[in-house]
Amino acid sequence: MKPVHWLLNNAPLVLFVVVFAIFGSLSPTFLELQNLSNILLQSSAMAIVATGMTFVLLTAGVDLSVGSVMFVAVAVAGKMIFQGSPLWVAFLAAIGVGVVAGAINAVFIIRLRIVAFIVTLAMLFVGRGFGLWLTNTRAMNMPEAVTQLGAAKLWGLPLPVIVFAVICLAAHLVLTRTPFGRQVYAVGQDADAARKAGLNVTGVLFAVYAIAGLCAAVSGLVSLTQTGAVSPSFGQQKEFNAIAAAVLGGVSLFGGRGSVLPGAVLGAVLIQTVENGLVILNANPYSYPLVTSAIIFVAVAIDSLRSRLLARLNRRRIYVDPGAAVE
């Protein structure tokens, strides 16, 4: 493979190494083990949402509602915990809420054939409104049992990191090793051709939105155990972080290309790494979004460059020059 191709296909990894090298050379604390594990801990919630988002993006769709779904899910869980439900029941209920929200998105997109962008944008507002109504727009502080979960360790690893690892690994295996996963890629490449090939396209689409809802709920719960409170702005704008992480990790917005591992996970960790590094360097807090967005811009520019290049390589030829070699 030519170096240009390699660079285009591995842009996220290259960016990651560059960012690491820059921060590492500027500050020795950055590379300490404690800080690195902090980065992982801080990126768990975002990586989990980004994982769900990856499924949707792979089918050339989008889910703008994940932030609101996170909010509704933890609002329901919080309510139940206050009313005395056991933690695990409340958590399962929250996950159920996430799946149902994703399923509602899917029904509107598949049955009524409304664009995913619009359906999930509506769900963004509906979910936020519903959550505010549930919580009376007041913050709920969780009992200590919840935050203890966030600080708990299993085999020496923080619980959120374990959840993060399990979800991402499971998603990775589903996408790469199951018939469903490979069909997700086919649907994203060309839904029409997938239908002709005999695939259950509506089933695949339904599943990816349900998975996005599920991941949003789990991410909300992870975040809840870390912050210990359900505030009215819980999960706000997380949909954009999730999309940014996935795209940064090389998931194409045009569908059919990308992965959870390294892909979206790398993207989520990269965003967190940048923020962490800027904090350590005592950078002006107002510069965070600027730096993050600059990195995302570079990643997206590379993605569209790659798509254009591929499109040119795949152009149909009408006649073949007898002497010309294959491009």
Added chain:
Amino acid sequence: MPTDNKQPTTNNELLSFSGITKSFFGVAVLKDVSFIVPAGHTLGLVGENGAGKSTLMNILGGNLTPDDGQMSLGGEPHAPAAPKEATCAGVAFIHQELNLFPNLSIAENLFLAAFPRLGQKVVRGSPFVVCGSTDTTRVHQRTTNDEQRAVSRGLPWIDRRTLRSRTTELLRQVGLDHPPDTPVERLSAGERQLVEIAKALSIEPRLIILDEPTTSLTSRETEHLFALLNRLRERGIAMIYISHALNDVLRLCDSIVVLRDGAVVGQGPRAEWTVDRMITLMVGREMEQLFPHRPRSNLSPPSESTAAQVSASGAGSSDTLLEVAGVTQPGIVADISFGLRAGEVLGISGLMGSGRTELARILFGLDPLSRGSIHLAGRPIERLSPRERVAAGLAFLTESRRDEGLCLDASIADNLSLVSLPGHASGPAGWLNQGTMNASVQSARRAVTLNASARDLQPVKTLSGGNQQKVVLAKWLLNEPRVFILDEPTRGIDVGAKHEVYSLINQLVGRGAGVLMISSEIEELIGMCGRILVMNRGRIRDEIHLHQFDRERILKAALHDGHLAATAANPEAAR
């Protein structure tokens, strides 16, 4: 007779069509088609664009159901309601445009709908027939021994080892030497074609339909493909081979069926056929009284520049409006040169995929060109954007008016004024002058005699195909262009609307415009044009003047391979 196909027909008959009839919207596309495909034979199916080949194959493949008539396959009635059922019956369909997913690996493309799974129990042979449990009886019927049935579906987990070994085996059969994990996007067009055939083989087919399999292949890839097809024939797999490459059909097929206007007009074993006989049978339709009269300049080839005669309207002149010289875009079109005069309708004929549409897009500036020049009324335009070309007096009616030519949800008035909007804007803010705009919308509507019941604010999508096409034409009229490029201007519209479109074209050239008319319908070109260029594989193979118009000659230039076309381009040598 066709109601009961149980009695064993001739021993070696695999597939039979009897009395297949199909119409779309009252237009008959297949009329009482009957023929048989013997087991293990390769049957060539030829005919012009629109002769009904694709429709017939779509019926066989389960994409369409016939209005009347029966098919039988291996002695069993064959009436697939969905592509999957045809697949289960052992019919594999390789479409002209490949249905591969470039982002997936070869192995994944082969087994996408039926991955081998861990824990899947199989009774002998492969478990990979796409049929669900309800169809197993059908599979059971068709294979005498070596049953292929998945007894249990297994876990939702791909059995990668089986996937690889099965793929390797199929790739070996088609002679493709790539690891199963290779992404399809790394393969050349010819290799992708082989993957399609491997996919067909994965269902253990009894019959493979190949629709124009060689259009994007190099000659070496074509040779490789033919060797493979011959091997498959030796294995007893029957094939229906559809192609416009008539020499290939002669070489490859055991027997040949010619379709014209939806009916079988000739069939027989290979020995009875020559390329010329096929062409003679493919053509030979009476010209209908479809084309409104217009005096056409009758140009004789040697003295082109002097012979441009003034047409009856008096607007014609010998001025060359559009001068195209040496236009080349590697892989798309090569060395295209011609001139289009005021008052002339110049036809471009050629098969689908011959580069006609691509040439039109290049002329209009939608696609790049690497060499050559385009002059519009003496002014070079090859570096201009499409918008600037419109301003310079070029108009382009696209092949698919639904996708490109019209905003379907917008009103008639909005669509009409789209092209000429800037002309009605005035002042620094560019406010639109509604008054003058409405006036010109009305005059354009009158010019195209749009259906009187249609209101200006009615969405265009509610109009019939013919009226939609008239809106597209009228839209461009508002801008008073000098040169019109019309790509398939009458595709899919009824005869009455066609007549009106033809009249409109006559009005345009009567007013001194030049029209470049691209069409698959040869009659239409013969009826309308003063000169016809024939394209084949990205080049102009022949130029035919009014007094020489001849369907056979056009078809020959469009169909024949390169070396034959070279003789056809030289008319004296060809006849």
